[in-house]
Amino acid sequence: MNWKNTVAHIDFQAGTTRLKLIVGGRVQGVGFRPTVFRYAKEASAGGFVKNTREGVVIEIEGPAAVLNEFGRNIVEHPPPLARIDRIEASLAEPAGEREFVILPSDEPGGARALFPIDTATCGECLRELRDPGDRRYRYPFINCTNCGPRFTIIEGLPYDRPRTTMSTFAMCAACRAEYGDPADRRFHAEPVSCPACGPVLTLIDARGKRIAGDPIDGARERIAGGAIVAVKGLGGYHIACSAAGPGPVRTLRERKRRPAKPFALMFRDLDTLLGYCRAGEIERRLLESPEAPIVLLRRAGIPLPGSIAPGNGYIGAFLPYTPVHHLLMETFDVLVMTSANYTDEPLISNEEELEGILGSIADAALVHDRPIAHKCDDSIFFVPAGIPVPIRRARGFVPEPAGLPRPVKRCILALGGQMKGTFAVSRDDEVFISPHMGDLGDFRSQRNFRAELEEFIKILEVEPDVVVHDLHPDYFTTRLADGLGIATRIAVQHHHAHAVSVMAEYGLDEPVIAVTFDGTGFGSDGKLWGCEFLLARYDDFERLAHLAYLPLPGGEAAIMEPWRMALVHLWNLFGDDVLGAAHPAAHLLEPFPRGKVLELARRGINAPLTSSMGRLFDAAAFLLRCGGKVSYEAEAAVALEALALDAEENSRYYRFGLGGNDVTVIDPAPVIRGLLDDMERGVARSDIAAAFHESVARLVVGLSEKLAGERGIADVVLSGGVFQNRLLCERIAALGESCRCRLHHHVLVPPNDGGISFGQVRVGAARLEKRA
Ligand code: ZN
Ligand code: ZN
Ligand code: FE
DSSP: OOHHHHTTTOOOOSSEEEEEEEEEEEOSSSSHHHHHHHHHHHTTOEEEEEEETTEEEEEEEEEHHHHHHHHHHHHHSOOTTOEEEEEEEEEEOOOOOOOEEEOOOOOBTTBOOOOOOOBOOOHHHHHHHTOTTSTTTTOTTOOBTTBBOOGGGBSSSSOOGGGBTTTTSOOOHHHHHHHHOTTSTTTTOTTOOOTTTSOOEEEEETTSOBOOSOHHHHHHHHHHTTOOEEEEOSSSEEEEEEOSSHHHHHHHHHHHTOSSSOOOEEESSHHHHHTTEEOOHHHHHHHHSTTOOEEEEEEOSSOOOGGGSTTOSEEEEEOOOSHHHHHHGGGOSEEEEEEOSSTTSOOOOSHHHHHTTBTTTBSEEEEESSOOSSOOOOOEEEOGGGOOEEEEOOTTTTTOOEEEEEEESSOEEEOOOSSSOOOEEEEEEEEEEOOOOOOTTSHHHHHHHHHHHHHHHHHHTOOOOEEEEESOTTOHHHHHHHHTOOSEEEEEOHHHHHHHHHHHHHTOOSOEEEEEEEEEEEOTTSSEEEEEEEEEOSSOEEEEEEEOOEEOTTTTHHHHOHHHHHHHHHHHHHOGGGGGOOOHHHHHTTTSOHHHHHHHHHHTTTOOEEOOHHHHHHHHHHHTTSOSSOSSTTHHHHHHHHHHHTOSOOOOOOOOEEEOSSSEEEEOHHHHHHHHHHHHTTOOHHHHHHHHHHHHHHHHHHHHHHHHHHHTOOEEEEESGGGGOHHHHHHHHHHHTTOSSEEEOOSSSOSSGGGHHHHHHHHHHHHHHHHO
């Protein structure tokens, strides 16, 4: 955005000119109008600013030099949360106005409803928080126009205090004065409050009784003493405990019934964090951004208990983002700060749900009386090869809409997948994506999904008349689509949705080669796909290559028991006498009921055929002793990556076989064979793990390049849960530098199934266009 270009077509006359500007982008609910007001005052120019359906409309009059100065200020120094996408400038008739005013918004319904986004405590508020002379000194709910809760307190739109969970707190005179003063940095900050009029922080014990004394001090003492304390945040509760020794973490794992899934760590500030982890420039910027996500980092420096992220090469790190966090963290370098819930159940966000974990998980809870309107987990990013890729898109990003190239007349609702539940709703030329809602297998998660869906539809004032769902007949979301009573239904193949989600992020209009690697998704042939090279367009796709089908013995059970897929791959290699084979790998299977499972595979009983890349990672991980049984999907693959990070020798790799006629079939047998041979030769496990990653990276780049070359395609997109593997992504990026096509990683939605709903909307829109 450049001011000079914006007004290039305008012929400024001598004397007074009146300029009309329509500003689009993220310009409402981010302190844009007060900033405009301030610049206008500085320029002593007259006119007005107001929110309208088209965006922020400004009319301003004065001499050309003054107007240009004003315009440059807005373009070059907008408020920190604003994002200007476009400005339309035109001349208006001078009205002789001397005063500049903020006019009231257009009527609700007329004004385009906009969801503002939760934002980490800003620097100015932090200074006040720590200033003994300030009236909000140590006030745990300090916020301003540039920071604080937003989406998580919204009950309706337009975003105004009466339609938030702050509506029950009557502003005191001092707060009201700030709220009403356009020159104040709390002008129209909807959650504005102070110790005299706002929410109150309380520490309660395991029975829900209030604990006397300063709640922050009390919470700190208990955490320092080894207790586990629930902390109410923006979109739900966290569970905090000491990370100084293994004791509290072990207790937390037992109580949460979460044996291995990593816990996130909150560090006091960036400097402290850098004592424990390695973070590059982009990672640092993400950590300190207003969105303040969790970022996956390599450990380095001061050691942390291994039980925080067992078998994981990375730890999830983040910085305080609410005043409560900042106060709590004053006496700690680092705390475990994990979502409060039982494994696979939704995040806890109200008193009733808190009761379910008080005593059983948490010994105490730091609570307050500002209700949470929307559950919203912490967002998670990782940064392969310098690209920030979301793994979980929630707080700080939801519900910022993604743009559509053309407005869609009908309202499309896409229900996503099953494992990382999200839905997406279109409105005109935008798509609103829900927060991550986790595995939808549990009825509580399903209830939460339905409730959030109803809320979005209500708040956005839309009525979906097209529903898009996955091909999988047994997904909760497919059954939900059946029950919604929406006449137009569109089923979209899982990996096609993955592919289109990346295409849409980059606005790729020509067909692409889509490499989609994940656990499993329901294929058009009824088999379980998961290592697919597709020729993808928005409305349709063609399957060009896939991993050879092998049975998945026990179906879903195989996900938690990587030894089963290892057995299948050995059987694929050695044939029916695999159990009698003298190969040392066969011995690894001895502790498991391998005879029974081999029977399932051989006879095809409860053994659906799959081309899953995730399961191939499982098999390789098992053979390299990364785990026979796991507690969450991909745990073994995560351990395999961690192992590979320790490799000393990186030039080794194995070659996948390529066969088939119309569709290329990728044969994993030579890779498994190479891996076994290296094991027998005594090559270090970590070097073999790295070689396996290199083999997959070479398959991705090599086969994409070949397929793209045959069809004259320039772009390759990568999607699916397997691309949460940072080592794999980095190896692909490195190999991609000498590749003849452009490789694209996700930057907006996650590569895992959390991104499916976004892709589904675009497929739905494309199919509707084609029909029309
Ligand atoms: Zn602030
Ligand atoms: Zn007040
Ligand atoms: Fe998937």
